[in-house]
Amino acid sequence: MAKRTASFELLKGALDQLEASTSWLERSYTQCVSVGIKEKYAAEEYDRYENLTSRYARVADLIVHKVLRSIDAVELMEPGSIIDTANRAVARGLVDSVETLRGFKDLRNDIAHEYKTDDLAELFSDVLQATPELLALARRILDYGQGLFDE
Numbered sequence: 201m202a203k204r205t206a207s208f209e210l211l212k213g214a215l216d217q218l219e220a221s222t223s224w225l226e227r228s229y230t231q232c233v234s235v236g237i238k239e240k241y242a243a244e245e246y247d248r249y250e251n252l253t254s255r256y257a258r259v260a261d262l263i264v265h266k267v268l269r270s271i272d273a274v275e276l277m278e279p280g281s282i283i284d285t286a287n288r289a290v291a292r293g294l295v296d297s298v299e300t301l302r303g304f305k306d307l308r309n310d311i312a313h314e315y316k317t318d319d320l321a322e323l324f325s326d327v328l329q330a331t332p333e334l335l336a337l338a339r340r341i342l343d344y345g346q347g348l349f350d351e
Contacts, residue, residue, distance in 0.1 A: 208349070211270040215345045218262045222338045225259050228252040229331045237325045249324045253311045256327050259338055260308040264301065267341055268294075274348055294340050304334055 228251045235245045268285045277288060282305075286298040295301050307330055314323055 207270065207273040211267075211274050211345060211348065214262065214266040214270045215342060218259065218267050218338055219342055221255065221259050221262055222335060222342070225252070225255040225331065225338075226335060228255050229328070229335070232324070232328055237321055237328065239321060241320075249320075249327075252331070253323065253327050256331060256334065257308045257311045259334055260304045263334075263338060263341060264305055267345065271341075271345060271348070292344065294344055295337055300333075300337075304330065304337070 228248065231248045232252045235241070235248055238245070241249065264282060264285070268289050269279070271292075272279065272285060272288060283298065286295070286301045289295045289301060290298055307326055310323060311327065314320070
């Protein structure tokens with residue numbers, strides 16, 4: 201029973217982090233929508249997009265590496281690979297497909313490894329386009345996770 205209690209505590213912490221990070225991502229997204237996609241950015245606009253990309257990466261990481269794995273632990277699933285975690289998220293109806301989750305993770309990796317500044321407009325555009333779907337996923341996961349405490 202202590203393991204189950206510890207699992208719930210880890211899930212609670214992960215959900216709290218996701219909720220806070222999602223709020224910051226929403227803020228950055230709203231700011232960047234008003235900036236739009238451009239060839240060149242003023243310093244303040246660039247800073248806004250830097251915030252958006254790092255917040256996007258943080259939310260994607262939290263979902264894949266902390267929250268979904270914490271849900272697995274609470275539901276007494278054997279820990280496994282990220283693919284196992286993704287397949288269970290699909291089975292729960294949290295995400296449409298493993299490919300969708302992989303797309304979030306791949307974009308997160310693009311953010312982390314983007315060294316060429318001449319491709320930033322494309323990266324910013326990709327993140328701006330993907331953010332609403334990531335936010336919707338975060339909300340579904342938050343609802344699902346909170347529901348586990350109600351059982």
